Amino acid sequence: MSAAVTLALLFFFSVGLNQQVAEGCSCAPGHPQQLFCMSDIVMRAEVTAEKIIPDIENIPGMGKIQYEIQVIEMFKGFDRIKDIQHVYTNEMSSMCGIRLGHGQYLLSGSITPEGFFVSMCDFLELWDRLSLMQKNNLKYRYLTGCNCTISICTDKSCQPSTKNECILTNWSSSWPFEDAEPVNESACIRHSDGSCGWYGGIGKPSENDTMDMSDV
Structure with missing residues (x-):
């Protein structure tokens, strides 16, 4: 198979994949307390840095974002604070990934094999906006x-x-x-x-x- 054909197939695969995940994120409506109670961890934390972690196959946009945080206050999941070193989310918003800037946030999410994971469907907000x-x-x-x-x-x-x-x-x-x-x-x-x-x-x-x- 020629290099041109290979590149063309990769391009169409990438376009098809992006179209598939573009409709992938859907968040059910709910009261903030429901989101709080469904979360493994709820905290106030300051985001200090971020980096992109590529996926295994190094497909653009399919990696994870790793946020460095400083925990300020815990509201739920007190016994799991020792497990938290970073916060992770999907790189793509179409896969419910969330972009966080530097500053203090209310963060909630789930403990996964990858660590503390958050998405746009979780209870997330800038602390000063509460x-x-x-x-x-x-x-x-x-x-x-x-x-x-x-x-x-x-x-x-x-x-x-x-x-x-x-x-x-x-x-x-x-x-x-x-x-x-x-x-x-x-x-x-x-x-x-x-x-x-x-x-x-x-x-x-x-x-x-x-x-x-x-x-x-």
């Missing part, structure tokens, strides 16, 4: 409500079917939560009577508002 209420939710509320269920309903008359359910009726409140709606500023927490409900107060919920998660 409201005070959202920062309080991260510190005090989301984790206590991970045994609650948040259900999305397009009918504002929807009512919870079980006592541990919070209803989200506003689809515009789904992530990302720029220009957050009131329910998006709230957290679904477990009350002392075992029921779940939206909490939008300031600071840490009182003992009457929450129950010990070890009792769940």
Whole structure:
């Protein structure tokens, strides 16, 4: 096979591959608390550097981005902090890769064989763009409500079917939560009577508002 034919085949393969992955990233809508609870790790960290790690076959765009970070504060996954040296994401946005600049971020994602992995479908935001209420939710509320269920309903008359359910009726409140709606500023927490409900107060919920998660 001639070099010209080989290059042509590689070109068409690359174009076909890019077209295939261009439609590959699809993120389901959800409340920030749902994304928090689904993540293995949630942290505040500063991104200090990055480098591209090519894939095994060295196909352009199919590698990973390795971000160097300095962990500032942990909100979930405290026992896994020793496993975190870098943050990884896919190089291509069409494969849900996320580009991060230097600065402080709220980062969430999964622990994989490759390390701490994040994508555009995870709970990611510049720290300074979060409201005070959202920062309080991260510190005090989301984790206590991970045994609650948040259900999305397009009918504002929807009512919870079980006592541990919070209803989200506003689809515009789904992530990302720029220009957050009131329910998006709230957290679904477990009350002392075992029921779940939206909490939008300031600071840490009182003992009457929450129950010990070890009792769940």
